[in-house]
Amino acid sequence: MFAMAVLTIALQAAPAPRPAPPADPAAGVLLRKALSAQGGEEKLRAIKAVRWSATGYRNMLEQSERPEGPYIVEHQVVSDVHDHERGRQRSVTESTINPMGKFTTGFIADKSTAMRLAGEARSPGTAEMVTLSRETLALSPERLLLTALDAPDVRVAPAVTMQSVPQDVVRFSLDGAPVTIFLDRYTHLPTAMDYAGPLARAGYWRFLGDTVVRTSYSFWWIGKGGVKMPLQWDITRNGQPEGSWAIGTLSLDTPATEAELQITPEIRAAFAALPAPVAPGDMPFGSTRQPPVDLAPGIVLVPGPWNVAFVRQDDGVVIIEAPISSGYAAKSIAEARRRFPDLPVKAVVTTSDSWPHLAGVREYVAAGIPIYHLDINAPILKRVIAAPYTSRPDALQRKPRKAILRPVSGATTLGTGANRMVIYPLHGEVSERQMMIWFPEHRLLYGSDPFQGGGERGYSFPQAVSEVTDAAAREGLKPERFFMMHIGPTPWSELAKSIAGAAQLDGPDGK
Template identity: 45%
Template sequence: MKLRQFVALAAMAAASPLYAADAASTAVLKQALEAQGGAQKLRAVKTVAFESSGYRNMLEQSERPEGPWLVAFLDITELHDHEYKALRRDVKMAVPPAQQWNTSLVVSGDVAMNAFGANQVPGNSADVKRAGESMALSPERVLLSALDAADTHLEASQVMHGVPHQVLAFTLDGAPVRIYLNQYTHLPFAVDYAGPLAHTAYGAFIGDATQRVTWTFWRLDKSGLRYPMQWDYQLNGMADRTLMLRKLKVDAPFDPALTTIPEAVAARYKPQAPAPGPDTTPLGAKRTEIVPGIVQIEASWDVAIVDQGDGLVVIEAPISSNYSKQVLDEAARRYPGKRVKAVVSTSDSWPHLAGIREYAARGIPIYALGLSEPIVRRTLAAPHTRQPDSLQRAPRKPELHWVRGKTVIGSGPNRVELYPIMGATTERQMMAYFPQHRLLYGSDPFQKRQDGSYTAAQPVSELVQAVAREQLAVDRFFMMHLPPAPYSELLAVEGEAD
């Protein structure tokens, strides 16, 4: 290459937006790192441990999908060991008045363990991936992650809460990260991420998801590190959870046993095993024919298939498109040649309706409660570009039927009648009634404990009141998580208080 050509190409490169953005992002990053304590000090941090309290909005379970939401209270203790790539997270979650869970996640190197109370079980590769992302995007590491990334660049500045913010962007595990830097303080105000970490809990059900964590109430720690004490999370713009740190320890001594996975557990860890999730949940193996032509497929998420002679009606479309595919395969196997003429989704809970997209993709009519129209349409319209399903690959206008009062599907002995329940806690659920069999499907307002008692008298009473209001004659009932049982059990509970 001639010298003149080389000089010309070098000048073009120096003038290109990419080169300018890289130079600009480096300057902005240096400013942000200094504001937080300096790159050298952040690099030297080996461990960060904190205790926090807060709450989670149960977005996937709530009576109204736009809020206000049911709340679970949280107490979380977390340890980041950057030197040995280890993380421990202990969570106490309570839903008053009676429900409480204690869980722990330990990730050490490339091995993960989950604990539920005293029960320790191997984790999975997704646990390892998400733990690594949690640490890479933590307040003490996110700026360094941007500094170390090969594609860090500046995007257009944004005004948030009236304050201008510079936007640094890069990729982590193939997904975009955006850091919003307060232009006055130069500290990171918020971080957006659309990778695996965003697709946990109910984020696993909603297609493409972006998690935003906003950091406020900054503290100058005695270590010289500035650290945010309040963390507010959003998922696709919905308020997810809020944590307030009570204690913060930087490079404090800790018991190595906290991040040690017992050999017996580590030996059972299978890095190649598929991570559990909505798309890998198998269909239940137990099939119960409640009456001729009405089959309940029992699993963590039950589905019923109703043979009406001229076609089939599926009750519930839970979890995922892949789960619905398994249900439709079972229907074709059990009733060869019969078309599925309708699917009924009785609840607005995210896990209950995430599978309707497969039915929409196949042109199968969908019946849902009229009050659930916004969340149903949002589910059907949600992009699934990260893991495309049938509807993403071949978009199709869904056939939707909204239930606002008594709605009949089919005729004959397995005719089904749909009714809104309309209770205080069951506002967004409906029941399905089979009059010829005096059989009721009650959606999922309550469950049954191991001792045979029901979880709450209030929703039981609401279902009983709805049956009385519609003057239905019921001998037996079944539900999303309950096999057939005598209806008299509910009448006995309905007169009691919790």
């Protein structure tokens, strides 16, 4: 999390060699004023390590019930060590997501290797972690102004007003992506930073096109040696509020230790043996461990990290869900055409506002395929369809086309014959933004993705289970089987057992 950096500051005995002056002298003037306001260029260049811990929250934009909020919240305690002397980082996050519980995750990364931390477990990290760590160190508050000053393409941009205060603006590039710093004209300290590179596209954002992350700085504090640091970071991505974090403990003179930053030889060897990372659009379709399942004649479920189903009808094929990415959707369309070569792909149904269900809709727009969706999900769909994909152009970016949207507000029949489908809004609390699909001739129901699990573990959200069964009862449906994005064909009777079991407990902790 690049937007939170403040802490152990150990000063070197001699300053680092000076880089060449910036190509735009005006940018250099603004940045040196800012460096002086933060404590001085020499002191900041002499920082060897920074250590901090913070408390805050992250809005689970990727999982929340509605895109405009309120959001499901993940409460966090984050502890970071930034070893600038050797280019290493340790980041550990203790997360609480009620009613799911608590868990600890993190990583240690240096210039070539990353190690994943999960509680006490250690395993190889990813190449992405190495990149994100390097960018975190470069864009952390104790290094941000220096990174800008040292950038060969730093330049002044037009001034703006932010938070009702005039801001001087400088821009430069990091990893080929733009960084913009907004400098308070009165204090010269950074008010905010925008970035659109790999760090901004971390996590599920890498599936959703170009992303700009804005980190706003506040609650400035004078630390040891007179170096000033912001103790609060508020973060947005593409204008959506991701979260806020505030420093709780601050150490300005404790150096990084080998024990806390060590990556074992075994992990280094395992990391070096990892296959090359796969871009979102290059993920293989389906699963090598789970073959496709014929749910009924002409209805095929393709298991994978995110399930997709094909429904053959007399006049074409309907695809259920458009997950992951444009590239994955292209593979889904190609597979439908391979299985049913004499029929066109007539429609796709995306049943939820959650990103796994709709991150591939742009490919269907590019192919001129109608998209059936819940009516109140139109804004998020339009945002995904209109998003720029300049960093990784897909078919729609290369050749724009108007979307064919088919909003669903009530029972909607799609097709005729044995595999006709009736789409219904779920209209629940947890499942407010989701739809179910009924296959009358097979007494088969697709329930979208309001809960996961099954088997001996039970289902993750009994409330959501009841919403699916209630919706089926409301519409007079009597399923024998159901399936979902993360659940294969299952007897409908299993859901009643889950609801009955939950009704014996007082709360989500099983008591």
